[in-house]
Amino acid sequence: MATSFDVIVVGAGPAGSAAALAVARTGRSVALVERGPFPGSKNMYGGVIYGRILDGIIPNWWEQAPIQRWVTRRGTMIMTPTQAVTVDFRDEGWGVAPYNGATAYRPEFDAWLADHAVEAGATLLCSTTATGLLKDGSRIFGVRTDRPDGELLAPVVIAADGVNSFLAKEAGMYHHSEPKHYTLGVKETIHLGKQTIDERFGLRGREGADFEIMGCTGGIPGGGFVYTNLETVAVGVVLQLPGLASQDKRPEEVIGALKAHSAIAPLIEGGEVVEYSAHVIPEGGMHMMPDLITDGMMITGDAAAMCLAAGIWLEGVNFAIGSGYAAGQAAVEALRLGDVSAAGLEGYRRRIESSFVLADHRKFAEVPDLIMGERMQTKYPQAICNLASDIFTVTNPVPKKGFQSMARAELKRSGLKLSEVGKDMWAGFRSFR
Amino acid sequence: MSEFLPLSFERRMDTVEFRVSERAHITVDGEACAGCSTQGCVVACPANLFIPTSDGSILFNYEQCFECGTCYLVCNVEGAITWSYPEGGHGVVFSET
Ligand SMILES: Cc1cc2nc3c(=O)[nH]c(=O)nc-3n(C[C@H](O)[C@H](O)[C@H](O)COP(=O)(O)OP(=O)(O)OC[C@H]3O[C@@H](n4cnc5c(N)ncnc54)[C@H](O)[C@@H]3O)c2cc1C
Ligand code: SF4
Ligand code: SF4
Numbered sequence A: 001m002a003t004s005f006d007v008i009v010v011g012a013g014p015a016g017s018a019a020a021l022a023v024a025r026t027g028r029s030v031a032l033v034e035r036g037p038f039p040g041s042k043n044m045y046g047g048v049i050y051g052r053i054l055d056g057i058i059p060n061w062w063e064q065a066p067i068q069r070w071v072t073r074r075g076t077m078i079m080t081p082t083q084a085v086t087v088d089f090r091d092e093g094w095g096v097a098p099y100n101g102a103t104a105y106r107p108e109f110d111a112w113l114a115d116h117a118v119e120a121g122a123t124l125l126c127s128t129t130a131t132g133l134l135k136d137g138s139r140i141f142g143v144r145t146d147r148p149d150g151e152l153l154a155p156v157v158i159a160a161d162g163v164n165s166f167l168a169k170e171a172g173m174y175h176h177s178e179p180k181h182y183t184l185g186v187k188e189t190i191h192l193g194k195q196t197i198d199e200r201f202g203l204r205g206r207e208g209a210d211f212e213i214m215g216c217t218g219g220i221p222g223g224g225f226v227y228t229n230l231e232t233v234a235v236g237v238v239l240q241l242p243g244l245a246s247q248d249k250r251p252e253e254v255i256g257a258l259k260a261h262s263a264i265a266p267l268i269e270g271g272e273v274v275e276y277s278a279h280v281i282p283e284g285g286m287h288m289m290p291d292l293i294t295d296g297m298m299i300t301g302d303a304a305a306m307c308l309a310a311g312i313w314l315e316g317v318n319f320a321i322g323s324g325y326a327a328g329q330a331a332v333e334a335l336r337l338g339d340v341s342a343a344g345l346e347g348y349r350r351r352i353e354s355s356f357v358l359a360d361h362r363k364f365a366e367v368p369d370l371i372m373g374e375r376m377q378t379k380y381p382q383a384i385c386n387l388a389s390d391i392f393t394v395t396n397p398v399p400k401k402g403f404q405s406m407a408r409a410e411l412k413r414s415g416l417k418l419s420e421v422g423k424d425m426w427a428g429f430r431s432f433r
Numbered sequence B: 001m002s003e004f005l006p007l008s009f010e011r012r013m014d015t016v017e018f019r020v021s022e023r024a025h026i027t028v029d030g031e032a033c034a035g036c037s038t039q040g041c042v043v044a045c046p047a048n049l050f051i052p053t054s055d056g057s058i059l060f061n062y063e064q065c066f067e068c069g070t071c072y073l074v075c076n077v078e079g080a081i082t083w084s085y086p087e088g089g090h091g092v093v094f095s096e097t
Helices: A016-022 A106-119 A166-170 A196-201 A240-244 A250-259 A316-336 A347-353 A356-365 A369-370 A374-392 A403-413 A418-432 B008-013 B030-034 B040-044 B070-076
Strands: A007-010 A030-032 A048-050 A069-080 A084-088 A102-105 A123-126 A130-136 A139-145 A152-154 A156-157 A182-191 A207-214 A222-228 A232-240 A272-282 A297-299 A308-310 A314-315 B015-021 B025-027 B048-053 B058-060 B080-084 B091-093
Touching: A007 A016, A007 A139, A007 A182, A007 A316, A016 A030, A016 A106, A016 A316, A016 B058, A030 A106, A030 A207, A030 A308, A048 A316, A069 A374, A084 A374, A102 A207, A130 A166, A130 A297, A139 B080, A156 A166, A166 A297, A182 A250, A182 B070, A207 A374, A222 A356, A232 A240, A240 B040, A240 B070, A272 B008, A272 B070, A297 A316, A314 A316, A316 A347, A316 A356, A347 A356, A369 A374, A369 A418, A374 A403, B025 B030, B025 B058, B030 B058, B040 B048, B040 B070, B070 B080
Parallel strands: A007 A030, A007 A156, A030 A123, A069 A207, A156 A297
Antiparallel strands: A048 A102, A069 A084, A069 A102, A130 A139, A139 A152, A182 A232, A182 A272, A207 A222, A222 A232, A308 A314, B015 B091, B025 B080, B048 B058
């Protein structure tokens, strides 16, 4: 027998739980369908959660969210196999409420957010995979699941089913995505104990560090990261799929090379790998984004490619929460007005157009291509590290060279043309202004 | 530097919990793979589940799969991979511990 709700949300990641929370708060009935045995059990990320979006949804969330550390130190590392230049930034202000970023374990964080939806009245159905859409012509009115009692009916379905979103694909909403828009993220969670982490990363109490790394992926377009949790350190890389598939280093070997780098090895020496994990990231932004709305359905979070991956930024949880909550609100509005067609659900687009969700994606639309290009991946890291080496290497009795001539020599040595550098700087300037 | 090298692939995968289902959620058509020149899945699958055989085909086992999607995204041969999620409650379970 089919069960009916006002809204069905598929996926209890941050997007889905935020959507279900928004609906449940208005007293509407909502099912939150999750294929894992508990929310978060299928989900991995770097990771750091940027909580500003939560301020308006769960006031004082920082007093109750399952946080590992508050990020007060943020570094960007540019590497070659034997060198590293680090820009190292600290902000004490990030260590006090309302905080900036926090490391958290997704199996804990996602479960916490889903709990809020349940407390507000949502029906959480775990261990339940949505296997397809129920459709009447083009209008979607529910989902099929692998539960014995099978079908769930609702006038509005919210797809929050993550990067592979088979629901969005089944509804024909993806038109432009290509393998190059996806990266594989692999990571090791390494246990070291709090004291060792505090000492090696220069942290106290609940302070945390976050490093983004460029030039550490052996020529495969991508990047790396190191994040501190309370007792563990996460070390990982993200690798563009076609780039990964067309060479011969395996993902764990790329992590292995990063872990062996002289800038990273001393930080994690002696640690024990407690979990290895992998997940795909949609990094194409606006270039891959599917249709967001169809009759009876909205697409949110990673399912809608809303993860912002622009080099030193890798943010998806905040975009998932922002889009999910907006979709939940739009569903309620459409139900109230009695129009759940694509036109009736336009409130979803209106909400995310006027927030960071689409504004940031529009602003940084060209950045993923720039970051994944060969110059950014290998030539610039090489040139920057060599230049640093020139500046800091003492050459006497040979007299020191001038900065300008060193810079010119390094550009040449790295095979970079001044015109290309100018072009990239202009593109970067235009994207980031 | 070399402390990390002894982590064998088997031990690496032992750190991950899998609630293995009876049903294979992914199947690979070895005949299609025999005609595949790139075999990108072999290097890209983070769980190393695609094993090339001497006759140019692929041996696949679904049990320790991360359900990430990499394999079907890098595969260029129509119909070689049939990909779905495991039944609810089964498959990989992350815990970070
Ligand atoms: C290596 C890596 C590092 C990252 N680092 C960061 C970071 O530091 N900070 C950050 O903000 N973001 C980061 N991200 C991105 C972030 O993880 C995602 O953007 C975010 O998880 C998206 O949330 P979501 O709710 O849309 O999707 P997900 O978190 O993927 O949730 C989707 C949910 O739907 C469920 N589901 C899927 N299909 C079905 C189905 N058919 N039936 C039932 N349930 C289903 C899944 O089990 C899952 O629980 C990173 C990602 C990766 C892979
Ligand atoms: S699964 Fe696809 S990529 Fe892999 S060998 Fe078969 S056809 Fe080639
Ligand atoms: S889904 Fe990921 S882990 Fe599973 S077989 Fe495919 S590539 Fe390997």
